[in-house]
Amino acid sequence: MMPDSGKGGRAVPQAPAFEPVDRAFFTLGTLELARALLGLVLVHETPEGVTAGRIVEVEAYRGPEDRGAHSYGGRRTRRTEAMFGPPGIAYIYRIYGLYDCFDVVSAPEGKPEAILVRALEPVMGLDLMARRSGLGVVPGRPCRLTAGPGRLARALGITLAQYGMPLWQPPLYLTRAGARAVPAGEVARGPRVNIPYAGEAQAYPWRFWIRGHPCVSRG
DNA sequence: GAGTTGATCACT
DNA sequence: GTGATCAACTCT
Numbered sequence: 183m184m185p186d187s188g189k190g191g192r193a194v195p196q197a198p199a200f201e202p203v204d205r206a207f208f209t210l211g212t213l214e215l216a217r218a219l220l221g222l223v224l225v226h227e228t229p230e231g232v233t234a235g236r237i238v239e240v241e242a243y244r245g246p247e248d249r250g251a252h253s254y255g256g257r258r259t260r261r262t263e264a265m266f267g268p269p270g271i272a273y274i275y276r277i278y279g280l281y282d283c284f285d286v287v288s289a290p291e292g293k294p295e296a297i298l299v300r301a302l303e304p305v306m307g308l309d310l311m312a313r314r315s316g317l318g319v320v321p322g323r324p325c326r327l328t329a330g331p332g333r334l335a336r337a338l339g340i341t342l343a344q345y346g347m348p349l350w351q352p353p354l355y356l357t358r359a360g361a362r363a364v365p366a367g368e369v370a371r372g373p374r375v376n377i378p379y380a381g382e383a384q385a386y387p388w389r390f391w392i393r394g395h396p397c398v399s400r401g
Numbered sequence: 402g403a404g405t406t407g408a409t410c411a412c413t
Numbered sequence: 414g415t416g417a418t419c420a421a422c423t424c425t
Contacts, residue, residue, distance in 0.1 A: 241421070250421070261408060279406025281422055298421055332422050376421060 198352040199232050200225055200359035205350040208270030212288040212295045215269075216242045216390050219286065219297060219356070221364040223305060226338040227353040231310045233338045235302030235328050236361060239391040239398045241374045243285070245294045250380035253294030264346045265294035272347045272354065274340065281332030284340050286349060286356075300375070300389075302328040303397040304337070305360060311337035325397035368393050375400060 200223070210218055225234040243251035245265075252275065253265045264273040265287055273285040273296045289295035304311060304327050308320045311327045315336050321327065328334040335341070340354065349355050370393040373385050391398045 243421070252421075257409090259409075275421080276407060277420060278404080278422055279420090280404080283421065285421085300421085330422070374421075379420090 196352070198225075198355065198357075199227060200234075200355075200357040202350050202352070202355040202357055205270055205348075207356075208286070208288065208350070209290075212242050212244055212297065213388070215286070215288045216240045216297045216388070217369060219299070220369060220390060220392055222356050222358060222361050224299065224302060224338065225306075225352075225355055225357055226340060226344075228339050230339065231307050233304075233307035233310050234360075235304045235306075235334065235338065237299055237301075238303050238395045239299075239301035240389070241298045241300055242288070242388040242390075243296050243298060244388070245289065248380075248386070249383040250374060250377035250386075251294070251296075253296075256294070258294070262294065265296050266292055267346065270349050272340075272344050272349060274335075274342055274345045276342065277332065282335045282341050283331040284335050284338075284344075298331060299334065300331050301325075301391070301397050301399045302334045302337075303395065304328050310339075314339055323396075329397045330399045364392055 219237050219240050223234050223236050245253050246256045252262050268291045269288055271287045273287050274282055276282050285296040285298045287296050304324045312320045327337045344354050347354050370391050371387050372389050374389045
């Protein structure tokens, strides 16, 4: 599982458009990592072009004890397999038969925790985002492209094809380039969205967002 | 408030 | 194998 990513014999490693975060970044622990993701930029490089957005809203899902998590009760299936993998890979799932949602796996291998990225502020490739979203032009409110987990995946061209990919190297990765540090006072925290079946877990304050940011999907 | 379809689960 | 139920959402 440990790609020896150094100079090795990898074919034509095209230089990334931005410098990715270090792999060690993903070992912070789920809640710490969730906060730390705010303000970072998610980049996807594809043959069609580069799209990127600043993370403004996330939710943490924490393994066997969390009734809101797909991995509740330790459920390990083909769909949830990536959640059990090493921190820093992508967990992607299809929801309602329509939309793909993107998560960052956030706990040591074997511990199924992940962070759902719920909203971005578009920073690069807005035309391409609009095209992917079926819009002719970039809307007056660009947040419309990336406010909501299904929307941002669509805008960045993230699908199940990226399932399990490492997020510390191209084509899909996080970077601090162009990221703005988010002061602690701007980080808001509250219950997660749309998990009515989760019992008590519904109330856990594991949603983090940048207070007042226009691209946050709610509130 | 309806749509849409893969995953999952309880059954043969 | 089959069929029923459900879902970390989006748009009207």
